[in-house]
Amino acid sequence: MNSPNPVHVIPVSTAQHQEIFLDVPARVYAGDPNWVAPLRSDTIKEFSPEYPFRQYGELQQFIAVKDGEGVGRIVAMVNQRLIEREQTNVGLFGFFECINDVAIASALFKSACDWLRDRALTSVRGPINFSTQNSCFFLIDGFDSPPMVMMPYNPAYYLNFMGQDGWQKAKDAYAYHLPLDKPLSPEFEKGYNIACKSGVTFRKIRTKGDDFTQDAIAIYQLYTKAFAENWSSTPRTQDEFLEQAKSLQSLVDPDTFWIAEYNGEMIGVFMSLPDYNIALKHVNGKLNWLGILKFLWYRRQIDQGRVFAIAALPEFRRKLVPLGLIYLGLQGAVQKGKPYKQAELSWIYEDNAPSRKLIEASGGIIYKTYRIYEKLL
Template sequence: MPTFEVFPVTSATEQDMFVNVPWVVYSGDPNWVPPLRSDVAKQFKPENTFFQYGRLKQFIAISRGTAIGRIVAAVNDRLVEREGKAIGIFGFFECVDDIEVAKALFEAAENWLRSQGMTEVRGPIDLSTHNNCLFLVDGFDSPPMVMMPYNPAYYPTYLETLGWTKAKDAYAYDFPLDKPLSPEFEKGYRIACKSGVTFRPLRTKGEEFEQDCVSLYNLFNKAFANNWSSTPRTLEEFLDEARSLQDLVDPDVFPIAEYNGEMIGFWMGLPDYNIPLKYVNGKLNWIGILKFLWYRRQINQGRVIAICSLPEFQRKLVPLGLIYLGLQGGIKKGKPYKRAELSWVYEDNDRSRKLIEASGGKIYKTYRMYEKQL
């Protein structure tokens, strides 16, 4: 007889159990950073804009009254329309080290996707690649940086055993900040300035912040419109995320490039807030806030989420100028940063990878997206 049961989430109690699964899976894992429970829970509330263009089903595996696994099967109609095929997604997967539990969860998700008319499935994608996505497949010896995934080493093995195949790999690059940049980057910055490009920090207060975020949104849509497996966000979705990060931004590691008053590039850096979040244990109540404020003083590294320049300004060496300013901002007097991570970059993004590697970045973590025919 099976020692567990898999079924859809239908009640508030089961929803709480769904959110709690990672605390069961990662118990004792020193590299795991607990997510904020409220951030996970809000993904499944009716006001989430995902439900305007998608649908989902949550499943949990229960054993002796404890949730030991979970998965979400979803259909993002924007992705189906963009790719022109009936492709579903899975996400939010967590599971104890038992392949039978994993198999049952994936079977439940796959059966639901078939019932929705899907013929393929891809993941992990937590509803959108703008959220958490990818499985870590190499580099388990250190915690993830802010807004990056982490998982047990057995997850990729389980997927491959269950018939999933690699769709695409992505890399995280390590940047030690104690090594000087090649002079070519400062030269690129000066050439960009002589070409009429101006640089400044992101503005983080009031209406100026909102204006910069609208410009960032428009630039994202121009520069990343063709990103694989990605779909555009609405301005509302983008601003909601930006506002949640507003108080966390360090303007010195978020330079903006402009030409004739229009934003044409940026280097998006964030301090690694996973360092204090590790001590919060998923709850930003008053105790959690106090812990966050106390341990944020330990932040000594940061993550570069994106380097962006419109194609027509790459010839003016704007990307080199942004890298120069971003790294210079990180090593300014009084800054705590010892290293940076640039993540993630798809394996076939040759242009970006060459630029990153020329600036001293070294691959130190590998992530993978998987696919399967239904």
């Protein structure tokens, strides 16, 4: 760090700093065939003063600059909801990107940790972008293929950064690969029939107008209940959830997105999306007029999807609602005219034995591993 061209880590405080922050990933991943650039407009929105996280959280962005160019970035965050839930003064780091230089990475971590320490926090966990219901994890195994939609990706050398800087494993999670050319076990159709006989009804998500908004609100309420006890999890505000839901509204395939109801109340959901990363890979993070044209062209190549949640209220799991949802979701994916050849089910914590057992029974095989780290301040 005392070289003729020193690196400076500075807090983001100007529009110029923000541009440097946004430009860092393009430098880190230059030439990486698996990287999919995040939409620049989405990242800008996440750091606007109006973003809902600001209602209950505080953050500070940092950039590492060398010769006037960004070579790394990090964000330190205080999620007050997480602190209240865990009764622990834990801070977060996220949005980390860095060129392959341990000294620069350590300087970024130090800046983030010092900022958190100044706010009386005693430990730090990450990478977590605001909460685990948003983007989180470093990929630690499975670098040979691109990430599916809304999943993280990073260089393998990040693992060395964490080891060199004294970070410890907090928890791992898995992504499962599921080929769709093999028949599903008959137990899933049997589970669907049992759920129906118990009075549960199933339908596809509605994707138009007020009907979509009503379904999104019900999914938010169900999701918040079903995952209330998840490790390091804090519920997003309804506004946060709806903002993301509306950004995905036109991308949903209703044939692979199923809802379970009982007496008119939503009690389960099978949430999936086509893997739009296949198209987004070609837009370089910018949905301008050229990016939109490229997106529309390359979306025709999408032949896989990601299942990102299978949720059911606890009292309905005994009625085999999860099996019924998986049966319908996967049947919808392989019906005539659908392009899907494979699916990813992600992510599932390593210690979530019931979900792992269910996914493995459906034919899923672990093919990527992710990790959240932590350390004392």
